[in-house]
Amino acid sequence: MSSEYILEMRNISKQYGENAVLTDVTLNVRPGEIHALLGENGAGKSTLMNVLFGMPVIHSTGGFQGEVLVDGESTHIASPHAALDKGIGMVHQEFMLLDGFTITENIKLNREITTPSIVSRVFGKNLETLDMKAMRKDARKALDSVGMQGLDEFMPVAGMAVGHKQFIEIAREIDKTGIRLLVFDEPTAVLTESEAEQLIGVMKNIAQSGIAIIFITHRLDEVIQATDSVTILRDGKLVESKQTKDTNIIELAELMIGKKGEAMVDLPERTSPLTDTFAMSIKDLHVDMAGEEVQDVSIDIRKGEIFGIGGLAGQGKIGIPNGIMGLYEATGDVKLFGEPLELNNAGSALKKGLAMVSEDRRGVGLLLDQSIEDNIVFNAMQVNGEYLTGLKPIFTQKNGREIRKHAKRMIEELDIRCTSSVQHAGTLSGGNQQKVCIARALTMNPKFLFVSEPTRGIDIGAKKLVLETLVKLNRQQGMTVVMVSSELLELQSICDRIAIVSEGKVVDILSPHASGADFGLAMSGIKPTKEGADV
Amino acid sequence: MRKSFDLKSFLTKNAVTIMFVLLCILCYSFSGYTLSGLIGQMVDRLTRNAFIVLALIIPIVAGMGINFAITIGAMAAQIALLWVMEWQIPGVQGFLVAALLTLPIATFFGYLVGKLLNQMKGQEMIGSLILGYFATGVYQLLFLFVFGNLIPMTAPNLVIKGSTGIANTLDLKPLNMMYALDDIWKLSFDRALYVVAGLFIAYALIRYLLKKLDFKALIRAVVTMVVICAAIQIPVVKGWFATIRIPMVTMFVIMLLCVFNVAIMRTKLGQNFRAVGQNGVVANAAGINVNRTRLIAIIFSTVLAGWGQLIFVQNMGSLQTYGAHEQVGLYAGAAILVGGASIVKATNGQALLGCLLFHLLFLVAPAAAKNVFGDPAIGEYFRVFVSYGVIAVALVMHAWSSHVKAKPENAIKEAGKLATDNT
Numbered sequence: 034m035s036s037e038y039i040l041e042m043r044n045i046s047k048q049y050g051e052n053a054v055l056t057d058v059t060l061n062v063r064p065g066e067i068h069a070l071l072g073e074n075g076a077g078k079s080t081l082m083n084v085l086f087g088m089p090v091i092h093s094t095g096g097f098q099g100e101v102l103v104d105g106e107s108t109h110i111a112s113p114h115a116a117l118d119k120g121i122g123m124v125h126q127e128f129m130l131l132d133g134f135t136i137t138e139n140i141k142l143n144r145e146i147t148t149p150s151i152v153s154r155v156f157g158k159n160l161e162t163l164d165m166k167a168m169r170k171d172a173r174k175a176l177d178s179v180g181m182q183g184l185d186e187f188m189p190v191a192g193m194a195v196g197h198k199q200f201i202e203i204a205r206e207i208d209k210t211g212i213r214l215l216v217f218d219e220p221t222a223v224l225t226e227s228e229a230e231q232l233i234g235v236m237k238n239i240a241q242s243g244i245a246i247i248f249i250t251h252r253l254d255e256v257i258q259a260t261d262s263v264t265i266l267r268d269g270k271l272v273e274s275k276q277t278k279d280t281n282i283i284e285l286a287e288l289m290i291g292k293k294g295e296a297m298v299d300l301p302e303r304t305s306p307l308t309d310t311f312a313m314s315i316k317d318l319h320v321d322m323a324g325e326e327v328q329d330v331s332i333d334i335r336k337g338e339i340f341g342i343g344g345l346a347g348q349g350k351i352g353i354p355n356g357i358m359g360l361y362e363a364t365g366d367v368k369l370f371g372e373p374l375e376l377n378n379a380g381s382a383l384k385k386g387l388a389m390v391s392e393d394r395r396g397v398g399l400l401l402d403q404s405i406e407d408n409i410v411f412n413a414m415q416v417n418g419e420y421l422t423g424l425k426p427i428f429t430q431k432n433g434r435e436i437r438k439h440a441k442r443m444i445e446e447l448d449i450r451c452t453s454s455v456q457h458a459g460t461l462s463g464g465n466q467q468k469v470c471i472a473r474a475l476t477m478n479p480k481f482l483f484v485s486e487p488t489r490g491i492d493i494g495a496k497k498l499v500l501e502t503l504v505k506l507n508r509q510q511g512m513t514v515v516m517v518s519s520e521l522l523e524l525q526s527i528c529d530r531i532a533i534v535s536e537g538k539v540v541d542i543l544s545p546h547a548s549g550a551d552f553g554l555a556m557s558g559i560k561p562t563k564e565g566a567d568v
Numbered sequence: 569m570r571k572s573f574d575l576k577s578f579l580t581k582n583a584v585t586i587m588f589v590l591l592c593i594l595c596y597s598f599s600g601y602t603l604s605g606l607i608g609q610m611v612d613r614l615t616r617n618a619f620i621v622l623a624l625i626i627p628i629v630a631g632m633g634i635n636f637a638i639t640i641g642a643m644a645a646q647i648a649l650l651w652v653m654e655w656q657i658p659g660v661q662g663f664l665v666a667a668l669l670t671l672p673i674a675t676f677f678g679y680l681v682g683k684l685l686n687q688m689k690g691q692e693m694i695g696s697l698i699l700g701y702f703a704t705g706v707y708q709l710l711f712l713f714v715f716g717n718l719i720p721m722t723a724p725n726l727v728i729k730g731s732t733g734i735a736n737t738l739d740l741k742p743l744n745m746m747y748a749l750d751d752i753w754k755l756s757f758d759r760a761l762y763v764v765a766g767l768f769i770a771y772a773l774i775r776y777l778l779k780k781l782d783f784k785a786l787i788r789a790v791v792t793m794v795v796i797c798a799a800i801q802i803p804v805v806k807g808w809f810a811t812i813r814i815p816m817v818t819m820f821v822i823m824l825l826c827v828f829n830v831a832i833m834r835t836k837l838g839q840n841f842r843a844v845g846q847n848g849v850v851a852n853a854a855g856i857n858v859n860r861t862r863l864i865a866i867i868f869s870t871v872l873a874g875w876g877q878l879i880f881v882q883n884m885g886s887l888q889t890y891g892a893h894e895q896v897g898l899y900a901g902a903a904i905l906v907g908g909a910s911i912v913k914a915t916n917g918q919a920l921l922g923c924l925l926f927h928l929l930f931l932v933a934p935a936a937a938k939n940v941f942g943d944p945a946i947g948e949y950f951r952v953f954v955s956y957g958v959i960a961v962a963l964v965m966h967a968w969s970s971h972v973k974a975k976p977e978n979a980i981k982e983a984g985k986l987a988t989d990n991t
Contacts, residue, residue, distance in 0.1 A: 163839060
């Protein structure tokens with residue numbers, strides 16, 4: 034007996050500790066359909082898929098509530114291997130291919146066809162000889178079925194175009210016998226337009242052969258173009274599940290982003306309105322930061338404004354501050370208060386009055402084994418030579434009294450929760466670590482502050498405090514602030530303007546009061562027109 | 569379409585090997601060795617050392633770098649040998665019993681080494697190196713205190729006279745174990761060549777009959793062999809090889825290991841070695857048990873190294889109880905790198921070539937130094953300096969090339985490039 038759905042995930046809920054990441058989510062997929070799973074970062078897409086594949090991260094954190102039915106039967110999927118046994122396969126976002134192996138070897142990885150020999154009869158199955166000929170034939174078939182007729186199955190994967198690798202990855206999944214459901218995790222993210230089209234063609238072919246597909250993507254046009262039905266998640270909750278033909282791209286964008294929520298902080302009025310003098314002019318900026326590439330970004334940031342940079346993860350928004358601060362290799366023209374800024378030189382960027390609160394708190398942001406006060410004054414000491422006494426400039430010593438005084442003031446001002454200013458930074462909670470980072474940036478007396486993902490991984494109360502701190506700095510000291518964040522709501526609540534970055538480029542600069550649809554379309558790389566998107 | 573020969577990339581890829589060839593030629597010209605004398609010495613050294621170098625290949629393929637812990641395999645062999653001497657088993661039987669005894673001991677040691685190396689992924693080389701030093705201490709405790717003291721030894725000359733512990737040097741001659749393997753069957757060089765050529769032709773013929781080789785390739789193989797056998801008839805050439813006798817059994821054992829190294833890579837297990845070696849994450853995602861595969865690789869390597877050490881010792885004729893194993897890992901590692909292997913890729917050919925070049929330099933460098941500087945010690949210094957230097961160079965080159973390779977691994981950029989190419 035076959036049920037209407039190949040996969041039903043009923044009322045799935047999942048908490049990580051106190052933090053609910055999925056609440057009562059239901060996903061139904063019919064055999065042979067392409068089902069889009071849509072949502073922003075953090076909407077719960079990957080957690081839902083982790084539940085489906087029985088990933089260790091789910092089980093080690095207390096499992097989940099709800100029920101998973103495969104082909105109408107309630108099942109317990111304990112591991113990715115068990116998922117495969119049930120006929121559920123995954124096309125990974127990052128390639129699971131071995132560069133030194135040929136295409137054939139990759140497609141047949143750990144599913145090699147072997148023939149027994151005398152040795153293997155004695156010492157076991159592991160010593161059976163590989164049957165390259167049979168493996169090659171299977172690989173050829175799989176490659177043909179994904180439309181890669183021109184690709185030699187004996188070519189090594191190393192040096193192959195990303196697009197081809199993606200298709201090999203798919204061919205491998207198809208080659209697995211008994212596959213009934215395939216999950217594509219943002220497969221088009223690394224493809225060129227023509228390749229993406231080809232991929233969608235292949236997906237349709239696969240679906241026609243009766244295999245259901247879950248298509249995780251943030252490109253709305255592809256959802257419309259390729260899928261039969263769509264499920265939209267937001268903040269771990271099911272927003273809507275409907276037939277693709279009953280909806281359109283604008284509605285999808287709106288559903289994905291949602292209505293503008295309550296402002297998180299109160300914005301005091303500016304004493305003087307913003308002028309058109311630019312604090313920073315960025316022209317043709319390229320940044321070579323793996324996974325967060327920036328390609329040809331030009332933005333002008335007005336003096337005294339809070340400028341937001343948003344977009345989905347991995348699209349390049351984090352690369353912008355990192356590139357300008359000289360942490361990653363960058364090219365382009367950046368002017369700070371009219372003066373050209375030397376790129377690829379972190380020291381000079383700091384000297385010029387730029388400061389940055391890094392998104393990587395534990396990596397480059399903080400010296401975890403050092404005290405809070407040392408962390409706060411570290412840059413000022415190293416770069417500006419402040420907080421030093423002794424015989425300058427060679428035999429210098431830390432000026433302990435000054436440092437402590439300053440640290441105490443900062444701890445008070447930013448409300449850093451700690452036992453004393455000599456507590457190690459590594460023992461603080463995430464939110465308080467973030468405040469130490471901000472304190473350090475402020476100690477540089479910056480004229481221009483980059484804040485990258487300031488609220489990542491900290492609780493809601495701390496979030497509010499961080500945002501309020503930024504607003505206070507801006508309003509009281511007139512500091513220009515650029516905030517990079519994946520959370521649109523935060524950007525909307527404090528920014529004057531928000532640039533949305535997709536695939537390394539600025540798609541659009543929007544007002545915080547723009548509609549959810551505009552933001553949603555921009556995030557999937559479509560620039561909205563004045564009257565709404567032109568579909 | 570074949571790629572045209574690129575001289576520059578050939579030179580950079582084989583820089584170490586080429587440097588060694590040049591060094592060997594230079595030292596040879598000052599060494600005063602005659603060619604025939606040199607060839608005789610080299611045959612000796614190759615049959616003595618090649619096996620242990622070949623034992624390094626599997627861990628390299630499995631992504632664990634050079635297994636310096638083969639030292640521990642050598643210790644296992646020496647423990648086995650000690651007991652064979654205690655039991656007074658003579659000649660070939662003694663050698664075989666030692667080999668058999670080495671198997672469980674080295675397997676156990678290899679298991680422990682593998683377990684430890686699995687805890688320190690990415691640091692295997694330094695790990696195995698230090699582990700070798702550590703094991704030397706345990707070995708000394710075992711040989712100075714446990715054997716001959718807690719466990720008494722009865723055979724003559726095993727224990728230090730008037731003291732406890734195993735003697736510094738164990739002589740294999742009284743038990744007829746010197747050349748136990750080498751002397752089973754020895755042939756003069758030209759006869760050995762005929763045997764090998766005959767086997768090669770037979771192998772080609774079988775492959776042809778199984779339709780795995782076309783007729784042209786068969787003819788080519790036969791003609792090559794005949795030409796080589798004819799070349800040896802030229803009096804000058806014959807002169808070079810006149811005094812050389814080849815230990816056929818030892819050579820066959822080495823050839824067998826080469827065949828084994830190739831054959832294992834064509835099995836499921838070999839495919840797992842290669843997969844794990846290239847990328848543990850991907851292999852794991854495909855369901856391969858990464859830790860187990862690495863464990864097996866190290867066990868293989870340790871056991872093979874033990875047997876290699878036995879071959880070495882029977883050729884030397886005596887066992888330096890406390891020193892024979894010490895430099896094994898270092899010299900074998902340097903040799904395989906000289907042959908053009910890297911810490912991520914190695915073949916039989918590279919191991920054999922490296923062994924040849926490395927030991928050639930060992931021979932000619934002190935002789936050349938003696939002739940030029942009047943002091944063979946300079947040549948000694950030189951070869952020690954060279955063996956460490958080679959390893960350092962190989963590590964730097966690996967770090968450098970993987971750094972260069974890592975650069976263009978940039979998905980979006982490549983996709984962008986592709987897009988512009990398409991338009």
